[in-house]
Amino acid sequence: MREQLIGLLEPVVDGLGYELLELEFNPSARRALLRVYIDRRDDQHVTVEDCEAVSRAVEALLDAGDTIPRAYELEVSSPGFDRPLRTRAHFERYVGSEMKIETSLPIEGRRRFRGVLTALDGADLEVVVDGKNWKIPLGIVNKARLVA
Numbered sequence: 279m280r281e282q283l284i285g286l287l288e289p290v291v292d293g294l295g296y297e298l299l300e301l302e303f304n305p306s307a308r309r310a311l312l313r314v315y316i317d318r319r320d321d322q323h324v325t326v327e328d329c330e331a332v333s334r335a336v337e338a339l340l341d342a343g344d345t346i347p348r349a350y351e352l353e354v355s356s357p358g359f360d361r362p363l364r365t366r367a368h369f370e371r372y373v374g375s376e377m378k379i380e381t382s383l384p385i386e387g388r389r390r391f392r393g394v395l396t397a398l399d400g401a402d403l404e405v406v407v408d409g410k411n412w413k414i415p416l417g418i419v420n421k422a423r424l425v426a
Contacts, residue, residue, distance in 0.1 A: 279303055283312070286345065290335050291316060296328065300362035310350035312340075315357050324356035359426035366416060369398055376425040379405065381418045392425065 280303050291298040291314070299315040316332050318324055333354040340346055363369055363377065372395060379391045391414065393407030402413040 283345070286339065286343075287314065287336055290339055291332055294332060294335055295319060296324075296332060299357050299368070300364050305348075308349075310346060310348060311353065312346065312350055313353045313355060315355050315362050317357055329354040329356070359424070361424045363422040363424065366398065369395060369403060369416070369422070372424060373397060377405075378421075378423050378425060379403070379414060379419055380421040381414060382420045383418045385412065385414060385418075 280301060283303060284298065284301050287301065288298045295318075296316045297319055299317050301315070302311075302313040304311045304313075314332065314336060316324060316328065318328065333352060336354065337352055340350075340352075361372075363372065374394065374396070376392070376394050381389050381391075383389070391405055391407050391412060393405045393412070395403055395405050396411075397404040398416075399413065401416050403416055403419070405412045405414055
């Protein structure tokens, strides 16, 4: 569902002049939570007005298509200090930065990494964790955030 929502919402957010950084969809027993992280393309900080504009557009699109067939809560947020990373371009922008990465599949029995992104090599992230170099395929990154 997450990938479907990203595919649906990314053009709308982009059309408003913002970048869709990440999307979290957390269904729960009573009410689902859809959290959308946006950033401005002009290097200014995201304002409450920016979040409101994106929220209105996203809500209208989702409600018109009945995309989420149950009650849900929508939150639109700025990336904050622990900025989420999703695309290759996001990672390229933060080479040299410390980040937390969770993978969908284990690498040598491990799914959580905290270290410095040193490079991108083809489809792999090169991360140094506790002095050890790791190659993490971008395709199995489930969640990644900068460490504030």
